[in-house]
Amino acid sequence: MAEQFTLHEDPRSGNCYKIKLTAALLGLPLATRQYDIMKGETRTPEFLANINANGRIPVLEIRDRESARFLPESNAACWYLASDSDLIPQDRYAQADMLRWMFFEQYNHEPNVATLRFWLTFVGKANLSEQQNAQIMAKRIAGCDALSVMNVELEDRRFLCGDKVTLADIALFAYTHVADEGGFHLSDYPNIAPWIERICSLPRFVPMQ
Amino acid sequence: MAEQFTLHEDPRSGNCYKIKLTAALLGLPLATRQYDIMKGETRTPEFLANINANGRIPVLEIRDRESARFLPESNAACWYLASDSDLIPQDRYAQADMLRWMFFEQYNHEPNVATLRFWLTFVGKANLSEQQNAQIMAKRIAGCDALSVMNVELEDRRFLCGDKVTLADIALFAYTHVADEGGFHLSDYPNIAPWIERICSLPRFVPMQ
Numbered sequence: 299m300a301e302q303f304t305l306h307e308d309p310r311s312g313n314c315y316k317i318k319l320t321a322a323l324l325g326l327p328l329a330t331r332q333y334d335i336m337k338g339e340t341r342t343p344e345f346l347a348n349i350n351a352n353g354r355i356p357v358l359e360i361r362d363r364e365s366a367r368f369l370p371e372s373n374a375a376c377w378y379l380a381s382d383s384d385l386i387p388q389d390r391y392a393q394a395d396m397l398r399w400m401f402f403e404q405y406n407h408e409p410n411v412a413t414l415r416f417w418l419t420f421v422g423k424a425n426l427s428e429q430q431n432a433q434i435m436a437k438r439i440a441g442c443d444a445l446s447v448m449n450v451e452l453e454d455r456r457f458l459c460g461d462k463v464t465l466a467d468i469a470l471f472a473y474t475h476v477a478d479e480g481g482f483h484l485s486d487y488p489n490i491a492p493w494i495e496r497i498c499s500l501p502r503f504v505p506m507q
Numbered sequence: 508m509a510e511q512f513t514l515h516e517d518p519r520s521g522n523c524y525k526i527k528l529t530a531a532l533l534g535l536p537l538a539t540r541q542y543d544i545m546k547g548e549t550r551t552p553e554f555l556a557n558i559n560a561n562g563r564i565p566v567l568e569i570r571d572r573e574s575a576r577f578l579p580e581s582n583a584a585c586w587y588l589a590s591d592s593d594l595i596p597q598d599r600y601a602q603a604d605m606l607r608w609m610f611f612e613q614y615n616h617e618p619n620v621a622t623l624r625f626w627l628t629f630v631g632k633a634n635l636s637e638q639q640n641a642q643i644m645a646k647r648i649a650g651c652d653a654l655s656v657m658n659v660e661l662e663d664r665r666f667l668c669g670d671k672v673t674l675a676d677i678a679l680f681a682y683t684h685v686a687d688e689g690g691f692h693l694s695d696y697p698n699i700a701p702w703i704e705r706i707c708s709l710p711r712f713v714p715m716q
Binding site: 351352360367369370371372373374375377378381390391393394395397398400401402404405406408409428429432433436443447450451 | 560561569576578579580581582583584586587590599600602603604606607609610611613614615617618637638641642645652656659660
């Protein structure tokens with residue numbers, strides 16, 4: 299039996315979408331099981347015990363004849379799916395450079411660009427706590443900084459690591475292409491829109507729901 | 508000429524220490540060049556143009572006969588140094604699982620455990636902005652959550668990914684072993700102290716400065 303993959307996800311999450319886009323580009327079948335993070339469905343005792351002790355989605359379930367394994371962290375799940383594919387360069391430096399963008403995504407981009415989208419589009423400005431409101435300005439600045447770093451890098455290349463699409467592009471595309479939902483103005487970063495177009499034009503591309 | 512490595516660093520940074528520890532465990536020579544992040548030395552036009560457009564350390568400079576390349580992001584630099592070594596498992600799942608901990612480190616652990624250490628030990632409570640003060644409680648809770656996830660995982664294994672030390676341990680050791688400097692009580696996590704001991708006992712281990 300070949301491995302079977304199930305994504306434990308909330309369809310509104312860009313982190314989950316990364317994994318679906320990776321599977322789609324690779325032509326890999328991927329089942330899904332939905333949770334509503336707004337209702338705490340990833341914090342239930344059952345979820346914590348069986349799916350992810352960290353109480354977060356996405357989690358990639360990898361099932362074969364002998365075992366079911368649960369892999370959290372979106373970028374690690376993409377790495378697993380894309381192993382030995384063209385989405386991961388084999389050259390030592392190119393591979394490290396790709397991972398560099400994926401760590402950048404989790405540290406500099408997601409906590410700002412994705413969090414503001416979540417707060418402003420899904421939670422709603424009127425429902426934010428005082429503490430969340432106090433963080434908006436800092437997250438706005440840090441998110442703009444992250445988009446600027448990408449914009450500079452995309453000045454003279456088609457994709458973040460060169461001529462070919464890699465997991466770095468998938469990881470950063472997920473929340474960048476919906477950054478306007480977090481109040482970011484992508485028109486301020488002229489190299490980003492053509493890069494988004496290139497990704498949307500890839501064979502087997504699937505849009506976010 | 509073999510590759511020569513230079514770490515652009517601030518010695519107080521755990522992110523820089525990860526790279527020094529990786530190089531030490533592998534027996535690789537690593538030159539260093541120091542910057543004081545408190546004085547903005549990584550935000551100068553020269554640094555931004557030549558070392559890292561993101562204005563951050565660490566950056567690993569990789570120099571050979573033909574080129575000098577600059578690799579940002581601590582975990583990506585560790586990955587580069589450790590390529591083809593025992594610090595990275597070759598098994599597909601084990602490798603993804605190791606990366607899972609490294610992404611967890613950058614998303615769940617570092618922004619809480621390391622940031623509180625930086626604020627409380629280096630900036631000083633009296634010098635924090637109102638906005639920083641307002642975030643302490645949330646970062647305390649999230650940092651404790653991250654340490655708890657590690658503690659559960661270390662219940663029945665010697666290292667985070669099993670019997671052998673990997674980059675996952677190095678990445679998470681850096682700020683965990685000094686978490687008390689951020690006001691965390693490691694005695695609350697009984698499986699963490701023995702894990703720290705195991706890492707400190709590794710051949711060629713070097714302490715943080």
